[in-house]
Amino acid sequence: MRSTFYGLEIARSGLYTSQNELNVTGHNIANVDTLGYTRQRLNTASLAPVSMNVQYALDTKSSTGRGVEALTVDQVRNLFTDAKYREEANATGYWNTRMNEFYMVEQLYNSVLETTSTSSSIDTALTGFKTALDSLVEEPSSLESRTNLMIKAMQLTETFQYVYGKLEDQHENLNNSIAVTVGQINDIAQSIANLNRQIHGYELSGAKANDLRDSRNLLLDKLSGLVDIEYYENSQGYLTVTIGGRALVNGVERNELAVNPQGADNQMDVMANADIIRKQYSVVWADGMGQPSKNPDDAALIQSGALKAYLDLRDGTTEETYGVPYVASQLNELARKIAKEINEVHAQGYTLPFTEADALGATAGLPSSTLADGTVYYPSTTGINFFQVDKGDYSKITAGNFAVSTDIQKNVYLIAASSERLTVEGQLNDDGTLNMQRGNANNLKNIAALFSQKDATGNPDNYSSQLKLLVTNVGTQQEKIETMEGAQQTRIASIVAQRASESSVSIDEEITNMIRFTHAYNANARIMTAMDEELDTLINKMGTVGR
Amino acid sequence: MRITNGMIVTSFLSNLQTNQAKMDKYTAQLSSGRKIVRLSDDPVGVYKSLTARQRLANYEQYQRNLITARNWSEQCESTLQELSSKLTSIKSEVVNAASTGIKNDGDRQNIAVLMSELRDTVKDALNTVVGDQYIFAGYNTSNQPLTFAKDADGNDTDTILYNGLDLSNVTDVVNKTAIEKEQSQTISLEVGYSLQMDISMTAIDVVGVGDNNFFKTMNDIIGLMNSDSSTDDVAGELSGYLGKLDGAHERITSCLVKAGAMTTQIDILDERYSEDVINYNEIRSQIEDIDSAETIMDWKMAEAVYKQSLSAGARVIMPTLLDFLQ
Numbered sequence: 001m002r003s004t005f006y007g008l009e010i011a012r013s014g015l016y017t018s019q020n021e022l023n024v025t026g027h028n029i030a031n032v033d034t035l036g037y038t039r040q041r042l043n044t045a046s047l048a049p050v051s052m053n054v055q056y057a058l059d060t061k062s063s064t065g066r067g068v069e070a071l072t073v074d075q076v077r078n079l080f081t082d083a084k085y086r087e088e089a090n091a092t093g094y095w096n097t098r099m100n101e102f103y104m105v106e107q108l109y110n111s112v113l114e115t116t117s118t119s120s121s122i123d124t125a126l127t128g129f130k131t132a133l134d135s136l137v138e139e140p141s142s143l144e145s146r147t148n149l150m151i152k153a154m155q156l157t158e159t160f161q162y163v164y165g166k167l168e169d170q171h172e173n174l175n176n177s178i179a180v181t182v183g184q185i186n187d188i189a190q191s192i193a194n195l196n197r198q199i200h201g202y203e204l205s206g207a208k209a210n211d212l213r214d215s216r217n218l219l220l221d222k223l224s225g226l227v228d229i230e231y232y233e234n235s236q237g238y239l240t241v242t243i244g245g246r247a248l249v250n251g252v253e254r255n256e257l258a259v260n261p262q263g264a265d266n267q268m269d270v271m272a273n274a275d276i277i278r279k280q281y282s283v284v285w286a287d288g289m290g291q292p293s294k295n296p297d298d299a300a301l302i303q304s305g306a307l308k309a310y311l312d313l314r315d316g317t318t319e320e321t322y323g324v325p326y327v328a329s330q331l332n333e334l335a336r337k338i339a340k341e342i343n344e345v346h347a348q349g350y351t352l353p354f355t356e357a358d359a360l361g362a363t364a365g366l367p368s369s370t371l372a373d374g375t376v377y378y379p380s381t382t383g384i385n386f387f388q389v390d391k392g393d394y395s396k397i398t399a400g401n402f403a404v405s406t407d408i409q410k411n412v413y414l415i416a417a418s419s420e421r422l423t424v425e426g427q428l429n430d431d432g433t434l435n436m437q438r439g440n441a442n443n444l445k446n447i448a449a450l451f452s453q454k455d456a457t458g459n460p461d462n463y464s465s466q467l468k469l470l471v472t473n474v475g476t477q478q479e480k481i482e483t484m485e486g487a488q489q490t491r492i493a494s495i496v497a498q499r500a501s502e503s504s505v506s507i508d509e510e511i512t513n514m515i516r517f518t519h520a521y522n523a524n525a526r527i528m529t530a531m532d533e534e535l536d537t538l539i540n541k542m543g544t545v546g547r
Numbered sequence: 548m549r550i551t552n553g554m555i556v557t558s559f560l561s562n563l564q565t566n567q568a569k570m571d572k573y574t575a576q577l578s579s580g581r582k583i584v585r586l587s588d589d590p591v592g593v594y595k596s597l598t599a600r601q602r603l604a605n606y607e608q609y610q611r612n613l614i615t616a617r618n619w620s621e622q623c624e625s626t627l628q629e630l631s632s633k634l635t636s637i638k639s640e641v642v643n644a645a646s647t648g649i650k651n652d653g654d655r656q657n658i659a660v661l662m663s664e665l666r667d668t669v670k671d672a673l674n675t676v677v678g679d680q681y682i683f684a685g686y687n688t689s690n691q692p693l694t695f696a697k698d699a700d701g702n703d704t705d706t707i708l709y710n711g712l713d714l715s716n717v718t719d720v721v722n723k724t725a726i727e728k729e730q731s732q733t734i735s736l737e738v739g740y741s742l743q744m745d746i747s748m749t750a751i752d753v754v755g756v757g758d759n760n761f762f763k764t765m766n767d768i769i770g771l772m773n774s775d776s777s778t779d780d781v782a783g784e785l786s787g788y789l790g791k792l793d794g795a796h797e798r799i800t801s802c803l804v805k806a807g808a809m810t811t812q813i814d815i816l817d818e819r820y821s822e823d824v825i826n827y828n829e830i831r832s833q834i835e836d837i838d839s840a841e842t843i844m845d846w847k848m849a850e851a852v853y854k855q856s857l858s859a860g861a862r863v864i865m866p867t868l869l870d871f872l873q
Binding site: 032033106109110112113123127130131134135137138139141142418437438439440441445448452464467468471472473474475476478479482493496497498500501502504505506507508509511512515 | 548549550551552553554557558561581583584585586587588589590591593594596597598600601604608611612615678679680684685686687688689690732734736737740741743835867868869872
């Protein structure tokens with residue numbers, strides 16, 4: 001037989017459920033702007049009529065259900081879209097980071113676009129050097145023109161040094177960014193492990209930990225921008241995250257990534273192509289004590305994401321990888337070429353003779369001689385280098401140590417303009433000839449000719465053409481990166497839209513639902529009132545006829 | 548597809564971002580006056596622009612060198628013209644003296660002194676300078692090319708040396724080689740692509756060597772005047788020297804013609820380079836500079852699109868159902 005208060009129970013379940021639904025709606029609206037929030041819905045089901053003692057019930061054929069039951073609060077989320085998003089976030093993180101970092105390199109060379117002669121670009125410095133060379137050709141014995149040439153040469157080398165210094169700074173920044181990113185990855189892994197524990201605990205009761213899951217998903221999104229991950233969830237709610245096949249998070253356990261400094265501390269070594277290495281960090285898995293593992297099997301396999309962008313830019317030494325070391329090595333090659341070629345021609349020319357007073361202490365170890373009146377002078381000599389080179393090893397020259405020879409900096413008489421030995425007034429050459437040809441500038445002309453060299457096929461192959469190639473290559477590379485980044489942004493935008501379409505909160509929808517549930521609540525309340533009146537009639541008014 | 552407020556806002560923001568980026572690009576172009584603001588805007592354009600700039604720098608250098616060349620050639624021409632007229636007067640003096648001029652020792656003295664002075668004038672003329680440099684001295688631009696030889700006591704003799712060499716002595720092989728070497732040393736400047744122009748000539752070219760050396764001829768004449776020969780013999784020998792003097796005059800004239808040709812070439816090159824500089828500036832400007840009118844139009848359009856997107860977005864993102872419920 002049906003219970004007396006059966007109807008009240010039905011109404012009560014309806015009220016309770018409507019309240020619940022209103023709560024869920026309120027939760028959705030409150031979180032309409034929360035990042036990563038997935039809209040939630042209450043799952044309800046109608047309660048079947050009581051099946052016990054049915055053989056004894058008198059009115060089984062007309063029995064009704066017991067009302068409504070709230071089952072679970074579910075998230076509306078598509079795991080497949082999530083997976084697609086994380087794939088794209090990987091590539092987006094890579095290209096975005098690469099674009100932002102390479103932008104700094106492009107900025108270094110942007111100054112060639114300036115048109116004023118006071119621009120700080122290498123282009124201007126090179127032209128200034130050539131102009132000074134040409135004016136010295138007109139009057140090779142003029143001290144002012146010689147000093148001008150030396151100053152312009154120093155400007156050239158200083159510009160090289162400046163650009164190289166900035167590239168080194170950029171390299172250092174990239175190196176540090178790698179360490180910082182690894183730290184971020186570890187932090188996220190820590191949070192995911194914590195959430196794993198919490199979610200597991202919460203869901204033991206059978207409820208769904210929706211908001212905790214939202215947090216965990218948000219962390220996964222962030223992580224996939226940093227590094228390429230694979231992940232899967234097991235039946236107990238534990239999420240396993242792997243990088244390159246090794247587990248970063250495994251349930252409540254986690255492994256750490258660490259950075260291992262390679263190379264000597266604070267030392268700059270010179271390699272064949274890439275001439276910058278410092279304390280380069282390599283990314284490895286940490287051992288049990290949290291220290292970076294020295295085992296080569298423990299090197300982390302990073303293939304995409306922001307971390308890979310930092311690694312590629314820091315390490316790229318070829319035209320395909322186009323990292324900062326490659327840009328630096330191109331600059332170094334140009335500096336080497338200038339130093340070697342100009343030195344070789346300069347060493348064939350002869351310097352101006354000068355006295356002790358002119359020398360200002362820089363005599364380059366030249367033998368001295370004495371005039372008839374007792375003045376000590378240094379005769380014209382050959383074999384002097386214009387640019388500083390250490391023991392004739394040009395491979396040791398980088399744009400960072402590219403400099404004019406210190407002897408020439410102090411004593412411009414050592415600039416070898418002439419193609420023949422010059423003599424001092426009253427002194428003869430060794431072969432008895434007198435040669436006072438201060439106007440001989442043939443060696444300088446040979447140096448100037450280097451600036452318009454061509455290669456075997458007749459194409460220009462000189463310093464300006466190499467500089468042009470260098471500069472436009474940097475521009476082309478940045479253009480390419482920006483194109484990839486733009487394409488990537490478009491792709492990820494459409495997936496974000498898809499995700500938002502499924503999971504994000506629409507205020508209009510929630511308001512509509514709210515109206516619905518409010519009506520439902522009111523209706524249920526009326527049912528309750530009706531039942532109450534029924535019972536009231538039953539209890540208070542039945543059997544009082546005639547009273 | 549289900550659309551939510553969040554999606555509308557996101558899409559609105561991203562389109563706004565695109566429009567702003569476009570406006571930013573045109574603003575940067577307008578404020579810098581350059582079409583290519585960053586290298587990545589147009590790498591091919593950057594390459595072409597750098598090439599054009601380099602050409603311009605080359606032309607400027609050639610033009611500078613042409614100025615120097617012109618200074619030298621003008622000075623050279625004017626000196627040679629002066630010499631030419633000097634030689635005319637020398638020749639007329641000699642003709643005069645040979646025909647009627649020498650009556651007594653006093654006349655001979657006068658003529659000797661006159662010849663000596665005229666010879667020194669020619670020497671001084673050839674020691675002319677442009678700025679600090681002696682232009683008839685070959686590579687020896689910081690010293691006077693023509694000097695008097697000194698005798699044992701350090702006094703000046705009559706022999707005139709060029710850079711320490713006696714030009715009249717070509718029988719001595721060492722001397723001859725040295726003279727030939729000196730003769731080849733002309734200053735040249737680059738005035739075009741792989742184009743070197745000799746801007747000087749040595750005094751050797753002007754006065755000649757060996758027996759044809761002008762100074763030797765002059766010294767011979769002076770010696771003749773001061774000698775003990777009789778007046779009639781002197782007159783006869785004097786006319787013999789006229790041939791040498793004519794030769795010297797011809798040599799000077801041909802040098803003058805050479806100098807004139809050099810000036811003409813300088814003029815031609817100068818004019819050509821002026822035009823080339825204009826052309827290359829145009830090319831460079833086409834690649835690098837903005838067309839103000841076009842860029843402003845583009846900017847205005849970008850601004851209009853931006854304003855439009857702002858206004859449309861504002862209308863869409865504001866109302867919700869709540870505004871319409873009682």
